[in-house]
Amino acid sequence: MRLHEAFPNRQHLPFGGISIILIGDLAQLPPIMDKPIYASCSSAIALWNLFTTTVSLQTVFCQQGIELVQARFKQILTNIRNAQPEQDDWQLLMTPTSKELTPICYKRHVAISEAVNVRSQPNGEYEDEQLEKQILLCKGQQIMLTTNIWTKAGLVNGALGEVVDIVYEYGSKPPDIPTYVITIINNYTGPSWNPTYPKLVPITPISMGNRRQILLKMAWAVTVHKSQGLTLQRATIDIGATERQGLTFTAISKVKTLDDLRTEPGFSFERYCKMQNNPYTIIRKQEETRLQQRSL
Incomplete structure (x- = not known):
């Protein structure tokens, strides 16, 4: 709509005739108080379906490393992304809850x-x-x-x-x-x-x-939504009692290693399992399969 305003002579064309590239990860959080675009209103889905070329990036850069512990952390993130909660994963995530991340303490005038x-x-x-x-x-x-x-x-x-x-x-x-x-x-x-x-x-x-x-x-603290796109050196996270599509995955994937992460307060396995019950999770996985089939 804004591009139609900017290019009034091309209002009959989607996006005012401008070439558009969408970059992102469907497994992360949708806009605040809104639906994911692939599950939105019919006009939004119609525009979404105009994008016919998909490039899928497969290399994980944030959690690099081939060490056994790092490979295990990447597997945990893969399981969370796929909304497949495993009890072993949850127990490993709960292990660091008693471990203190060294605080950065200063006494200064404000x-x-x-x-x-x-x-x-x-x-x-x-x-x-x-x-x-x-x-x-x-x-x-x-x-x-x-x-x-x-x-x-x-x-x-x-x-x-x-x-x-x-x-x-x-x-x-x-x-x-x-x-x-x-x-x-x-x-x-x-x-x-x-x-x-x-x-x-x-x-x-x-x-x-x-x-x-x-x-x-x-910025002693940020919301999970605000953390999207960031890589944090270390973090204490609270994923809350309710789950939105992508919330647990987004929160836990912000650090590079499991040693950089602390969950406070710890959460129950029942809370962990809520990731698979979100109504948009199945729709998102179906959409990712469709996009993958036409990936370059």
């Missing part, structure tokens, strides 16, 4: 960064979901970027990192917005700001909508 309204609104509202109204900052804090800054260099919405320092103009202090926040962004691949620390990146404030603020938020 600085508040209050957003600035860059232009007035008649109703007095200054909401902009991409920029936080108030941010708490401290050295050593785990943070996440909240929008795309430089996609090619890894500075994208959801990128994780850590605060190294907070810099203010002379005479400014909290709750003023910092001049910039020095961060280490784990996925950064651009030019080195400091050759000694190649992933060091200064993040400056920007204006979006009616608000000016630093493009960061605290």
